[in-house]
Amino acid sequence: MSNTPEEKMKHLDEMTLLLYIERQLDRARGLEVSAHTQECDSCRTLLRAMERESRLLTRAMLEEDEPLPSRLAQFQERARKSMQWIWGVAFGLAATGAYALYTTYIQPWQVQLEKAGFGGSNLLGLVMYQGLMWKGWQSMITLLEVLAMVTLAGLGAMFFRRRIRRGSALALVFAGFCTVLAMPAPASATEHRGGQNPTVSKDETIKGDVYLSGERVRVEGTVEGDVFAVGKDIDIDGHVSGDVISAGRYLRIRGTVDGNIRSAGNTAVISGTLGKNITWFGDAVTVDATGKVGGGITMFGGTLAIDGRLGRDILFFGDEVNVNGGVGGGIRQKGHTMIIGSGAQVDGPIHFEGDRPATVSPGAKLASPVEFKQMEKKQHYREGGYYVWQVIWAAAFILFGLVLIALMPKFSQDAVKSAEHYGASAGLGVLVLFGVPIAACIACVTVVGLFIGVSTFFLWYASLYFAQVIVGAVIGQWLMGRTSELWPLIGRMAVGLIILRLCTTIPHVGGWVKFAAILWGIGAISLALYRRFQPVIAPSMPSVPYSPPIPPNTTVGGPLPA
Amino acid sequence: MNAPGITEPTEAIARARAGDAEAWGELYRDYAPAIFRFCRRALPTREDAEDATMEIFMKLKVKLVQYDATRSFSAWLYKVAANHCWDMLRRRKIRQDKETDDLENLPLEHPDPGQLERLIEQRTSAEVRKALDKLGGRARMALVMRYYSDMSYDEIADALGVRRAFVGVVLLRARHELRQALEGNAALAAGGAS
Numbered sequence: 001m002s003n004t005p006e007e008k009m010k011h012l013d014e015m016t017l018l019l020y021i022e023r024q025l026d027r028a029r030g031l032e033v034s035a036h037t038q039e040c041d042s043c044r045t046l047l048r049a050m051e052r053e054s055r056l057l058t059r060a061m062l063e064e065d066e067p068l069p070s071r072l073a074q075f076q077e078r079a080r081k082s083m084q085w086i087w088g089v090a091f092g093l094a095a096t097g098a099y100a101l102y103t104t105y106i107q108p109w110q111v112q113l114e115k116a117g118f119g120g121s122n123l124l125g126l127v128m129y130q131g132l133m134w135k136g137w138q139s140m141i142t143l144l145e146v147l148a149m150v151t152l153a154g155l156g157a158m159f160f161r162r163r164i165r166r167g168s169a170l171a172l173v174f175a176g177f178c179t180v181l182a183m184p185a186p187a188s189a190t191e192h193r194g195g196q197n198p199t200v201s202k203d204e205t206i207k208g209d210v211y212l213s214g215e216r217v218r219v220e221g222t223v224e225g226d227v228f229a230v231g232k233d234i235d236i237d238g239h240v241s242g243d244v245i246s247a248g249r250y251l252r253i254r255g256t257v258d259g260n261i262r263s264a265g266n267t268a269v270i271s272g273t274l275g276k277n278i279t280w281f282g283d284a285v286t287v288d289a290t291g292k293v294g295g296g297i298t299m300f301g302g303t304l305a306i307d308g309r310l311g312r313d314i315l316f317f318g319d320e321v322n323v324n325g326g327v328g329g330g331i332r333q334k335g336h337t338m339i340i341g342s343g344a345q346v347d348g349p350i351h352f353e354g355d356r357p358a359t360v361s362p363g364a365k366l367a368s369p370v371e372f373k374q375m376e377k378k379q380h381y382r383e384g385g386y387y388v389w390q391v392i393w394a395a396a397f398i399l400f401g402l403v404l405i406a407l408m409p410k411f412s413q414d415a416v417k418s419a420e421h422y423g424a425s426a427g428l429g430v431l432v433l434f435g436v437p438i439a440a441c442i443a444c445v446t447v448v449g450l451f452i453g454v455s456t457f458f459l460w461y462a463s464l465y466f467a468q469v470i471v472g473a474v475i476g477q478w479l480m481g482r483t484s485e486l487w488p489l490i491g492r493m494a495v496g497l498i499i500l501r502l503c504t505t506i507p508h509v510g511g512w513v514k515f516a517a518i519l520w521g522i523g524a525i526s527l528a529l530y531r532r533f534q535p536v537i538a539p540s541m542p543s544v545p546y547s548p549p550i551p552p553n554t555t556v557g558g559p560l561p562a
Numbered sequence: 563m564n565a566p567g568i569t570e571p572t573e574a575i576a577r578a579r580a581g582d583a584e585a586w587g588e589l590y591r592d593y594a595p596a597i598f599r600f601c602r603r604a605l606p607t608r609e610d611a612e613d614a615t616m617e618i619f620m621k622l623k624v625k626l627v628q629y630d631a632t633r634s635f636s637a638w639l640y641k642v643a644a645n646h647c648w649d650m651l652r653r654r655k656i657r658q659d660k661e662t663d664d665l666e667n668l669p670l671e672h673p674d675p676g677q678l679e680r681l682i683e684q685r686t687s688a689e690v691r692k693a694l695d696k697l698g699g700r701a702r703m704a705l706v707m708r709y710y711s712d713m714s715y716d717e718i719a720d721a722l723g724v725r726r727a728f729v730g731v732v733l734l735r736a737r738h739e740l741r742q743a744l745e746g747n748a749a750l751a752a753g754g755a756s
Contacts, residue, residue: 011672018737019730022708024715045675052682053737054709060690061603061710068595069612410620417624 012036012043017050198231200238209242217248219255226259234265236272243276253291260295270308277312287325296329306344313348323364330367334375340364387505394501398494401469405493409486411528412473416489418531419474419524428530429467429523436460467521468514472497474524570635579626590619593636597643603694604647604706618646640711644703644721651699681745693743701736708733 012020012033019025020033037044191210193199198214200206204221209228212219217231219238226242234248236255243259244251251268253261258275261268265282270291277295278285283302287293291308298315305322306314313329314321321333324341330348331338338352342363350366352358353373360370405412419425437460443453476492479499483489500517504510571592577585597618601611622642629638694702700722707713707721718733719726 013672015730015734018734022715022730022733024730042672042675045679046672049675049678049682053678056682056685056687056690057705057709057740060687060694061706062599063687063691064595064599065688065691066602066608068598069608071612072594072598072615414624 011040012046014046014050017043017047021047021051021054202238289325338370340366340370390501390505394498397465397468397472397497397501400465401472401493401497402490404466404469405473405486405490409489411532412470413484413489414528414531415470415524416473416477418527419470419520421527422520424527425520425523427523428526429519429521432460432522432526433519463522463525464518467518467525468500469493469497470521470524471517472500475499572631575626575629575631575635586623593639594619596636597639600640600643600706600710601647603691603710604644604703605650606695610650614643614647614650618643621646637713637717640707640713641717641721644707644711644713644717648699648703648721651703678741681741685744689744690740693740696743697736697739700732701739704729704732704736705740
């Protein structure tokens with residue numbers, strides 16, 4: 001440098017010159033700088049050098065030194081292709097996983113229960129037992145099946161529209177194929193009989209399953225398979241070597257059934273012999289004095305009367321159990337009334353949770369006294385433990401939400417944003433909350449099968465909890481402001497969830513709050529899912545040619561205009 | 563902030579907001595190259611820039627409802643891009659020690675104009691881009707925001723989280739770093755006249 005310190009002090013500093021170039025000085029100071037640079041060679045040279053530096057920087061930045069990568073030019077196409085793989089893998093894994101789950105856990109468990117006399121007779125077992133229900137249905141194309149398939153196809157098209165390509169279709173076929181493979185093959189030919197009074201006559205033997213539907217259904221002959229019966233009155237007077245699966249007002253068994261009865265209806269009367277178990281959804285079941293049941297009874301309904309002989313246990317949820325015959329196992333009842341008459345003999349323990357103690361006749365022969373528990377009428381929220389559980393539940397919810405948000409941060413944020421579209425979320429919430437279980441049930445009885453139905457149901461169930469997490473996050477954002485960062489969002493979710501859980505503990509109102517939160521949250525999740533499946537950009541993206549830079553930068557020196 | 567000849571894509575934005583995939587295609591086709599270049603200048607690697615471009619457009623889809631149609635779309639888009647890139651850099655802690663220095667301690671010097679002039683004359687755009695790669699995250703972001711996307715001092719202050727009064731200091735310090743990278747001349751980069 002050639003300047004002396006005295007001269008240098010008079011020069012403009014670099015910061016001032018930069019602000020002058022960038023038009024950041026006020027007018028007066030800008031004019032001063034302008035005047036100074038007219039007089040001072042050194043400052044004028046520095047100013048020009050800095051202006052050239054600005055231009056060099058701008059040119060270096062804006063020059064197109066490399067073309068847009070093909071990955072970006074085609075990134076929508078690639079994303080879609082990768083989604084095909086994801087769907088294929090997801091469906092394949094889901095089908096395989098569900099099959100493994102079924103064969104590893106559910107089937108052995110079912111067999112164990114069967115041995116214990118409750119095989120396939122609880123609700124879950126009944127759902128899983130659909131494999132048996134399925135027997136022969138492959139050959140029966142009913143209107144229900146067609147409707148169900150159309151419904152499923154419609155739902156699928158709605159959710160996966162624009163994404164159904166070869167990969168997805170293959171995955172669906174694969175999943176369906178796995179499901180069909182998992183179903184037991186039909187043992188033999190299947191016969192269908194309809195009309196007013198479909199009958200298997202006395203001297204007739206049907207080898208295989210039979211489907212009977214009509215007002216009065218009668219089986220007087222022999223069926224070497226299962227009987228599927230739908231009718232007002234169903235009479236089994238002959239011999240059925242398999243199960244009786246029925247829906248009707250009145251079911252009478254006067255003959256012999258070697259398998260199980262699985263039915264829904266008004267009244268069942270067993271006067272004959274049943275080899276295995278009864279599963280009944282309906283008003284009344286009576287095992288007459290002449291009736292013999294080899295297995296147990298699981299019943300959801302009004303009244304159960306045992307005058308005959310039952311080989312195993314009774315599991316009853318309903319109004320009244322009246323035992324005046326023999327029970328080879330124990331009794332577990334949750335209901336109002338239990339009456340044990342003088343002719344009763346119960347070989348197992350008796351647990352009764354009801355309104356008043358069981359009425360036990362002195363003549364009854366019981367292996368152990370009735371264990372009675374008064375049915376609680378006290379409101380939950382008056383108990384101390386209720387609040388402890390609420391705290392535990394709130395903590396569990398926060399943990400669940402933390403895991404979900406950490407696993408799917410973008411999707412969670414999308415769902416939270418979607419929740420702010422109140423109308424759409426609520427509407428979609430109603431549709432999904434009620435529609436998905438119905439669709440899952442329909443799936444269980446179609447060729448698409450049990451696995452997809454059950455998987456859908458589990459996903460739906462999990463989303464009930466996720467919905468509350470999302471609503472918690474929204475409430476948190478209301479209170480603490482919006483955020484797009486992960487941990488702040490989790491913090492807001494925790495705060496919001498605590499508030500939500502507190503609201504759900506309010507007597508009488510809490511349940512509705514919870515329902516509304518679930519509805520809203522499920523709608524938000526569905527909306528986010530729907531948006532995610534929408535293409536981000538146009539389906540076909542041509543490779544992008546060079547386009548001129550959008551913002552040319554010109555840094556012209558001078559003061560700000562007045 | 564738009565280049566001459568490029569008008570605001572008002573119609574495409576409106577259609578994209580309504581969920582029109584073709585409109586998204588238009589916006590992407592028009593703006594992806596510029597955003598990619600922005601990211602390429604601001605981020606250390608080409609892969610980072612590609613990822614960031616995709617993420618910015620994914621983000622854009624969600625944020626488009628927040629866009630105020632009375633303002634410049636490209637300015638708004640660059641703001642989204644700048645925030646995204648700066649977040650990426652901050653997450654990776656690509657910040658040099660210098661950046662944590664007190665911004666107020668920049669000496670007000672008058673460097674040798676001839677030396678700076680020679681340096682600028684001798685350097686090409688390619689060399690400047692190469693030198694940019696050696697800069698700290700904040701210096702780089704500041705230069706890209708100012709000299710690529712023409713963002714205002716207010717916008718830069720907002721994106722970098724510094725007071726507006728210090729934006730000039732950040733920019734000047736970034737220039738010094740750049741000069742140092744170009745020349746390897748610490749004395750010049752320090753801004754002092756020797």
